[in-house]
Every structure is written in structure tokens, then in C-alpha cells.
Amino acid sequence: MRLNLCFLLALLPLWHSAAANAAVTVGATRLIYDGASSEANLTVSNREDTSPYLVQSWVSRFGTGNDESVDSFIVTPPLFRLDANKENILRVIFTGGADVPQDRESLFLMNVKAIPAMSDDQKGKNVLQIALKTTIKLFYRPAGVKGSLKDAVAQVGWTSTAGALQFNNASKLHVVVSELTLNGLPITQAPDVLRPGEQRELPIQAKAGDDVSLSYIDDYGSIVTAPLIRIH
Known part of the structure; x- marks a missing residue:
């Protein structure tokens, strides 16, 4: 019983960090990039009452297991502070590339990572903080591709x-x-x-x-x- 209690106590920082990161949410479950438009927008919100977060965003390839950023898209701002009860809009801009065909739709991943800020009473202490990443599908639909x-x-x-x-x-x-x-x-x-x-x-x-x-x-x-x- 004592061993189980110690194990649960050890997990409390993980649960706290995970719950905190859940306060940062994106405004859609998928992002459709219309090739006729200059950009696609995604809202990121911080529903936490007190804690700010550092938000990092980028686009990666789908189905490769590699979440490295691709050159075909830029996200602005790529890194910013998101205060409590605030929201910001990410602008996803297609920069081109021969690996993105214009005769059919392409599928990528939109990644948003939220890193919790350390409070004043946590500074100088051994505190485990976890940054959680939200990933949604990004469909790039060229202007020449018609139909629903x-x-x-x-x-x-x-x-x-x-x-x-x-x-x-x-x-x-x-x-x-x-x-x-x-x-x-x-x-x-x-x-x-x-x-x-x-x-x-x-x-x-x-x-x-x-x-x-x-x-x-x-x-x-x-x-x-x-x-x-x-x-x-």
C-alpha cells in the first residue's frame, strides 16, 4: 500500500502539467488551406486563469513519423508568449515547392506545442514540467482542384x-x-x-x-x- 501511494505521489507533477497544458487549445480539428488564398489561419487560445505559455508552431509531413518542419510552409508567429485568458491567430503561408503537386490535394500536419511558464515559487526547485503537443491535419488544396x-x-x-x-x-x-x-x-x-x-x-x-x-x-x-x- 505504501509503495502504491509513493507511486501515485510521484505521478502528481505529471498530472498537474498535463492538465495545465490542456488549457491551451486550437480552434479546429483540421485546417483546410485553399490554394487560391494567400494563407490559412488557426486560432490558439489559453483558457488558463493565471499561467502564461510559450507556444511553438510548425508544419511537418504526414505519415512519415518525422515531425521536422517542412520548407513548403511557414507559420507566423512561429514562437510567442500566450498569456492567461488570451488568444492569438497563427498564419500558415504556403511558400511553394516542387514536392507539393498542384493537380491534387496534399496532406501535412499542423503542430502546436505549449510550454508552461515556471511560476515564481517554482524557480530554484526541482519541478517536472511537460510540454504537450497538439497535432491536426493540414490539407493543402490547390486552386485548380475543384469539387467537394x-x-x-x-x-x-x-x-x-x-x-x-x-x-x-x-x-x-x-x-x-x-x-x-x-x-x-x-x-x-x-x-x-x-x-x-x-x-x-x-x-x-x-x-x-x-x-x-x-x-x-x-x-x-x-x-x-x-x-x-x-x-x-
Whole structure:
């Protein structure tokens, strides 16, 4: 019992820091960058009553496991102090780059790290403070790419190839999967994102006459269920 109590006491600084960082929030669950615009904006708020934070922001690549900043975007201000009960607007600016195609949508990650300030009574003491990072998807949608996400989902084809389920995203947009079912049963091997132009075979058996149901996340972060598709 004494060992358990000591373990819980040791975790208290972690819980305190995590709860404190939760006070810094971003104003969206995803960021859509319209290529026809000069920038995309994201609000960052500090809901804490007393504590200021140091906020650092940058854009990284999606799906690489590497959160290093990319050269194709700059975020301003990249580093700033956010006082209690205040908010600030991050400006994300596309700077170009040959690795960002203009004929289809690209997916990146928007990173916002909040670092808690040390209070006067904590100075000179051994205090554990943790900076927590919020990451949301950043979709760069070139000006020449037309059509809605609903239209894009309608362009995703589902077929049975050699007894396996296969999809083909013929659209120019990313489709973020919330749930994928076959004959009402969830497909646990479903990908998180169907990329533009991606064609892939999933390790699940399917045949003509089976029903595929796709629920996806729209531009506003809501879950939408697409019309049922019957495999031919």
C-alpha cells in the first residue's frame, strides 16, 4: 500500500502539467488551406486563469513519423508568449515547392506545442514540467482542384479482385476514414486515409454482392456516412 501511494505521489507533477497544458487549445480539428488564398489561419487560445505559455508552431509531413518542419510552409508567429485568458491567430503561408503537386490535394500536419511558464515559487526547485503537443491535419488544396469532399467520396470505387476487397480513390482529395464496414462488420484493417489516386488491396475477403459502408470525416470535423455501395 505504501509503495502504491509513493507511486501515485510521484505521478502528481505529471498530472498537474498535463492538465495545465490542456488549457491551451486550437480552434479546429483540421485546417483546410485553399490554394487560391494567400494563407490559412488557426486560432490558439489559453483558457488558463493565471499561467502564461510559450507556444511553438510548425508544419511537418504526414505519415512519415518525422515531425521536422517542412520548407513548403511557414507559420507566423512561429514562437510567442500566450498569456492567461488570451488568444492569438497563427498564419500558415504556403511558400511553394516542387514536392507539393498542384493537380491534387496534399496532406501535412499542423503542430502546436505549449510550454508552461515556471511560476515564481517554482524557480530554484526541482519541478517536472511537460510540454504537450497538439497535432491536426493540414490539407493543402490547390486552386485548380475543384469539387467537394462529398463528390470525392463518390469517386472512390470498391471492387472484389481475386476474392479480396480493393479500393481506388479516383478523386483529387484525401478521404479520412472514420469507419469502414463490409456487410455491416467493421474492417479493422481499413486505412486511416485514402490518398488521391491511391489504389490498394485490403487483406479481407470480399465478393460480388457484398455491401461496403464508408463513414468519413468532412472538412468541418463531422462524421458523414456515405451511401451504401454494393460490389459488382
